[in-house]
Amino acid sequence: MADYRRRKEEEKEKLMEKVFGKDAPNRRLTEEDLELLRANLLDIDSLSPEWKSIKENSQKLQEQTQQMLNNFTDADLDRLRNEIRKDFGDQLPVETQEELTVIHQQMSLNSKYEDVEARLNEEVLCQKDYNHSLTVAFRRPTIMGVQPSGLKNSILIIGQKATGRHTSVNLISRLLKEQELISNDELSFIDLSQYSGKEFEANLVQDLYTATHKSAIIVFDNLETISANFLPTITEIVTDGQLTLSKRYTLSNKQLVETATSLVKDTVKTISFKGKYLVFMTTLKVEKLLEVVGARFINTMGDVIKTKDIVKEDLEVIYPVKLKAFRKKCMDLLKIDIKASKAVRTYLNDNFIDRENVRYLNNFFDRCYEALAEYKLKNLTDEVISLKISVKDNQIVFIKDQEESKLEELLPHVLENAKEEAQKELDQLVGLEEIKKYILSLEDFYEAQKIREKQGLKTSEVSKHMIFTGNPGTGKTTIARVLAKYLKAIGVLSNGQLVEVSRNDLVGKYLGHTAPQTMQVIKSALGGILFIDEAYSLYRGTNDSFGLEAIDTLVKAMEDNRDDLIVILAGYTKEMKVFLESNSGLASRFPNQIEFPDYTAEELYDITVIQAKSKGYRLHELIREPLTEYYRQVQASDSVRSGNGRLARNMIEEAIIHQSKRIIADKDAELDLIILEDIDFKIKSDNI
Incomplete structure (x- = not known):
């Protein structure tokens, strides 16, 4: 110690001589000397290699000290206490006691957060880096304090569906509560996609108020869908730690009720989020999210963390865990003891689909369970059934005593029947042969893309949107209706509904109403087809701000939901051409343009026969030639409106009325037969 002090004195003297001259150590420093010393501090590295070494290694020493604290155990702390008692007795200096208390608290926190991270890694598989970052994000306020806004932390989680985002946040909430690191583990989820317009402001305010009063962690899901109406609201929360309400609210049965009068006492003016963890989730990458929420919002985040996509190699880790849970479920609920051959793992590896993530295995085991439930219903017994899952001819089979049952044969064939039904409907449609071929070719295309994906080849991301x-x-x-059913049956759409709308369903009546109204329609069509008839009416020129707003909202929704929404724009050929030319960006998003030709006279006759049959009638054979010729004459008089199926429908409905009058007068007439005299061959404008 004496040598060290001597060296430090020598360094001090050298420093003073360097700056003030040789007589400096023997005189008192003036204010002028001190200013000169401060100005020359940057030259101290030239004085001594030892000094320079100390300066360069200071950061390393600090890191090593922190690492030592991280590795410090309770046993280490007890040994340190005993050694200090030997030197100082039981009466430790106050400063030493405080330092030991800080060390003990730090060690306790280290241990708790290490346990949390370890448990995350056990249950949220193949996301080690993400789990570590998530743990750090929740620990941050214990080291750095709360944010200037008063929030404990604001965390942005970026990742695709089925990568563990929701599972991890649910789990860490429970683990932090178990370690007494948060007050409660009840999460509040705010799904931002549910608040599309200003009319939902009261709902959002109520949900935010409820969340702050029951949860330490509030999750804002689907950040990428946030309405422009409410982006300032969320930005204010993360910036200020509170929300100043734009309207007066009072409490009634723990519910916020809007009040118009200022005379009410105890009104709620703000909602405080101070002391809360706010978690925001999105599937968009940062550069895309910037376009939605802006840089200011993202810059307020204390942590931005990402889940990784699950790849084929991760199945080696995830598969055994999922299999174990599946076996337990089968035994507990079905009394079926399951064993799986190694071929199953190979099968899953070979058929792995990118971007499905953990959902790939979840779907597989869900299908297996559904098949085994059907098997159990056909083989009712109180005894435990032993089955083995294996693979034969690239198909999953269940084996019991050498007897094999294929997975696909056990599953209800709802989708296969739906596919056959859609194909049958197509076959029954008159004409449109080229369009039918195109629709049926879609299955081959999507099946080919699945095969390429399974083999690790690049797939073609083509737009499914169409123009009719x-x-x-x-x-x-x-x-469009048959197409929706068909794409649902072959697995391209999740629901398969057809939502048919026009301009009035999308465009609002006042400023700010169009975007929310359009979004509501789009939400109703998710999983199916949105069919916009007379789509050209959406745009009525550059002064049509409402129509442009509807188009902008539609384009954004098409991008955000490209995997589970198909939009079809329909209308007259000429008007649609002008519409697309005036919206060039829109045209590029609809590469599949299909022209529907007018029906020929012969096709109109065939449609008439089908219409009659659907109503329980049949046409006399003598009707064919004169009715076909009639259709030719009508088409010649108005080629635009007459070559369509409505003409045939109107014709048969009118014939049924005439036939009714005839059979009342003729008791022997056949009740289901329409004859030549029932047909009115006069060409009338209302027929077309």
Whole structure:
């Protein structure tokens, strides 16, 4: 110690001589000397290699000290206490006691957060880096204090679906509560996609108020769908730690109730989020999210962390865990003892689909369980059934005593029946042969992409959106409805509904109403097809701000939901061409343009026969030639409106009325037969 002090004195003297001259150590420093010393501090590295070494290694020493604290155990702390008692007795200096208390608290926190991270790694598999970052994000306020806003932390989680985002946050909430690091583990989820317009402001305010009063952690899901109306609201929360309400609210049965008068006492003016963890989730990458929420919002985040996509190699870790849970479920609920051959793991590896993530295995075991439930219903017994899952001819099979049952044969064939039904509907449609071929070719295309994906080859990301052009009554809506069923049956769409709308359903009546109204329609079509008839009416020129707003909202929704939404724009050929030319960016998003030709006279006759049959009638054979010729004459008089199915429908409905009068007068007439005299061959404008 004496040598060290001597060296430090020598360094001090050298420093003073360097700056003030040789007589400096023997005189008192003036204010002028001190200013000169401060100005020359940057030269101290030239004085001594030892000094320079100390300066350069200071950061390393600090890191090593922190590492030592991290590795310090309770046993280490007890040994340190005993050694200090030997030197100082039981009466430790106050400063030493305080330092030991800080060390003990730090060690306790280290141990708790290490346990939390270890448990995360046990249950949220193949996300080690993410789990570590998530743990750090929740620990941050214990080291750095709360944010200037008063929030404990604001955390942005970026990742695709089925990568463990929700599972991890639910789990860490429970683990932090077990370690007494948060007050409660009840999460509040605010799904931002549910608040699309200003009319939902009261709902959002109520949900935010409820969340702050029951949860230490509040999760804002689907950040990428946030309405522009509420982005300032969320930004204010993360910036200020509170929300100043724009309207007066009072409490009634723990519910916020809007009040118009200022005379009410105890009104709620703000909602405080101070002391809360706010977690925001999105599937968008940062550069895309910037376009939605802006840089200011993202810069307020204390932590931005990402889950990784699950790849084929991760199945080696995840599969055994999922299999164990599946076996337990089968035994507990079905009394089926399951064993799986090694071939199953190979099968899953070979058929792995990128971007499915953990959902790939979840779907597989869900299908297996559904099949085994059907097996159990057909083989009712109180005894435990032993089955083995294996693979034969690239198909999953269940084996019991050498007897094999294929997975696909056990599953209810709802989708297969739906596919056959859709194909049958297509076959029954008159004409439209090229359009039918195109629709049926879609299955081959999507099946080919799945095969390429399984083999690790690049897949073609093609737009599914379409434009149907043609005159009214040429089958556009009918084809769209069958297409929705068919794409659902082959697994391209999740629901398969057809939502048919026009301008009035999308465009609002006042400023700020159009975007929310359009989003509501889009939400109702998710998983199916949104069919916009007379789509050209959406845009009525540069002064049509409402129409442009609807188009902008539609384009954004198409991008955000490209995997589970198909939009079809329909209308007259000429008007649609002008519409697309005036919206060039829109045209590029609809590469599949299908022209619906007018029906020929022969096709109109066939449609008439089908219409009659659907109503329980049949046409006399003598009707064919004169009715076909009639259709030719009508088409010649108005080629735009007459070559459509509505003409045939109107014709048969009118014939049924005439037939009713005839059979009342003729008691012997066949009740289901329409004859030549029942047909009115006069060409009338209302027929077309």
